[in-house]
Amino acid sequence: MTTQELIAQIKKKNSFLCIGLDVDLNKIPSHLLKEEDPIFAFNKAIIDATHHLCVAYKPNTAFYEAYGIKGWQSLEKTIQYLNSNYPEIYTIADAKRGDIGNTSTMYAKAFFEDLAFDSVTVAPYMGKDSVEPFLAFKNKHTIMLALTSNEGAFDFQTKEVNGRELYKEVLETSKGWKNSENLMYVVGATKAEYFKEIRKIVPNSFLLVPGVGAQGGNLQDVCKYGLSENIGLLINSSRGIIYASKNEDFASKAATKAAELQQEMTAILNQ
Ligand SMILES: O=c1ccn([C@@H]2O[C@H](COP(=O)(O)O)[C@@H](O)[C@H]2O)c(=O)[nH]1
Numbered sequence: 001m002t003t004q005e006l007i008a009q010i011k012k013k014n015s016f017l018c019i020g021l022d023v024d025l026n027k028i029p030s031h032l033l034k035e036e037d038p039i040f041a042f043n044k045a046i047i048d049a050t051h052h053l054c055v056a057y058k059p060n061t062a063f064y065e066a067y068g069i070k071g072w073q074s075l076e077k078t079i080q081y082l083n084s085n086y087p088e089i090y091t092i093a094d095a096k097r098g099d100i101g102n103t104s105t106m107y108a109k110a111f112f113e114d115l116a117f118d119s120v121t122v123a124p125y126m127g128k129d130s131v132e133p134f135l136a137f138k139n140k141h142t143i144m145l146a147l148t149s150n151e152g153a154f155d156f157q158t159k160e161v162n163g164r165e166l167y168k169e170v171l172e173t174s175k176g177w178k179n180s181e182n183l184m185y186v187v188g189a190t191k192a193e194y195f196k197e198i199r200k201i202v203p204n205s206f207l208l209v210p211g212v213g214a215q216g217g218n219l220q221d222v223c224k225y226g227l228s229e230n231i232g233l234l235i236n237s238s239r240g241i242i243y244a245s246k247n248e249d250f251a252s253k254a255a256t257k258a259a260e261l262q263q264e265m266t267a268i269l270n271q
Contacts, residue, residue: 003141003206003230006090007230013052013054016265017053017056019046019054019058020057021060021242022059023059025038029247040081046251047085048251050241053258053261054258056090056092058093059078061075079093093111093117093119098131101132107120118140120140121143121186122144122145128173134182135182136179143208147188148188149210149215153191167198171185171202175201190215190217193221199225204232206232207233207234209235209236210238212237214237219261235265241257244256
């Protein structure tokens with residue numbers, strides 16, 4: 001999906017919500033465990049109940065890799081289901097990859113060609129030649145970690161390098177990479193006070209913002225400085241939506257939670 005198509009979907013749905021599909025078999029309703037593929041059954045129900053309220057889904061691959069080959073098959077079925085039934089939905093593989101160039105190309109092929117995700121998250125630590133192989137894929141986005149939502153973000157990301165904080169160095173330097181128009185960045189909702197500075201460096205880039213809901217981040221605080229001319233935000237909530245109930249009504253309860261965020265977004269966009 002192109003950036004323009006994503007923006008059009010956001011405007012059509014009045015929503016920049018991304019729902020995280022982080023499926024933990026210990027947290028899903030017990031009746032689903034009798035299904036042949038409980039992870040896919042859970043995802044399908046959540047997607048069918050919420051697709052009209054969000055523009056994106058973000059499975060974190062850790063939650064699938066943890067279940068071995070079966071988990072990977074559930075991930076494959078989930079992305080195929082989304083691409084076949086809801087082609088207007090933007091998809092993010094939260095895999096946080098990145099390696100020497102030829103290995104990065106293989107990661108990119110896995111997520112962009114084999115699984116057909118629209119985007120994948122990558123870590124910037126190995127630098128330009130580890131990220132550019134992802135950027136070479138047309139109409140695909142590479143979402144690079146800039147300032148993450150966890151406490152450990154302060155261990156390195158806010159430390160000074162070349163006279164400025166490392167996350168700023170990552171943002172500024174990556175703007176000069178080949179095909180950098182295919183870059184988006186991860187910025188945690190728990191770091192709302194940093195958005196003003198971030199927007200000075202990347203005024204129009206899309207930012208994937210995890211940390212609303214279970215991690216305590218606040219939508220209004222992020223939007224104050226995070227919104228760009230073309231909206232430029234994808235706000236993710238995973239546990240806060242998908243685990244709203246452990247009973248048979250789990251999908252409709254998830255939809256209620258998603259609708260609360262979507263309505264807040266509608267109000268912000270119409271201000
Ligand atoms: O800085 C980051 C980068 C990625 N994540 C991921 O986003 C979701 C958040 O889940 P919640 O349940 O809404 O807290 C999860 O997959 C993380 O691994 C992040 O939280 N922060």
